[in-house]
Amino acid sequence: MANRSRTNQSSAPAKTYRDPLNAPLRQQQSIAALSRAAVKRDDLAALINDAVKHIAEELEVNHVQISELLPKDSSFAFGAGRGWLLEAMGAGELALALEPQSAFTIAVGEPVISPDLSAERRFMVPNALLKNGAASSMSVVIRAQPEAFGVFTIYSK
Numbered sequence: 001m002a003n004r005s006r007t008n009q010s011s012a013p014a015k016t017y018r019d020p021l022n023a024p025l026r027q028q029q030s031i032a033a034l035s036r037a038a039v040k041r042d043d044l045a046a047l048i049n050d051a052v053k054h055i056a057e058e059l060e061v062n063h064v065q066i067s068e069l070l071p072k073d074s075s076f077a078f079g080a081g082r083g084w085l086l087e088a089m090g091a092g093e094l095a096l097a098l099e100p101q102s103a104f105t106i107a108v109g110e111p112v113i114s115p116d117l118s119a120e121r122r123f124m125v126p127n128a129l130l131k132n133g134a135a136s137s138m139s140v141v142i143r144a145q146p147e148a149f150g151v152f153t154i155y156s157k
Contacts, residue, residue: 048080055152056082063134063155067095067102069148076102079150084157088132097126102151105139112139133157 048066056064063083067076076099078091085094104123105112114137117125125134139153 045080052080052082055154059154061154062157065094065098065153065155066142066150067098067153068150069102069106071147074103075099076150083155085129085132085134085155089128093128097128098151098153100124100126101137101139101153105141105151105153106148109141112137114138129155 052064052066061083063081063085065081065083065085066079068079070077076095078095081091081094089097100123101112101114112122114120114122114125117134117137118130134155135157137153137155139151142149142152
């Protein structure tokens with residue numbers, strides 16, 4: 001008798017089922033893990049990278065970015081990121097492309113949601129973002145004392 005077992009022909013990784021009822025527990029676990037990391041080390045860059053990783057996994061978004069505010073010249077630097085935009089554009093070009101939305105987010109001081117970047121009128125959306133597939137975004141200020149630390153932004157295709 002022939003072996004009739006089926007094999008998965010797809011090379012794409014299988015998506016793991018995540019019970020939405022467990023979301024609050026997962027979120028608390030992520031926050032606890034980040035809190036422990038913050039207490040144990042004094043390496044801010046590593047902590048920011050950990051935060052980006054946890055947030056990207058928890059929110060299941062295409063791109064996560066932290067832009068650090070440089071108060072002296074009111075510009076932004078790449079803090080940490082994960083996703084297709086970073087791979088397509090590189091950290092330097094991406095930091096420049098995200099600057100208009102980051103500056104707007106700091107100016108209004110509240111979350112900025114853009115469901116359609118191609119129709120956005122509150123801030124300039126660089127062609128490079130649209131050309132690389134960015135369709136929507138959300139950004140929030142990362143508060144610090146006495147000024148904002150930077151801006152956290154997510155993008156989706």
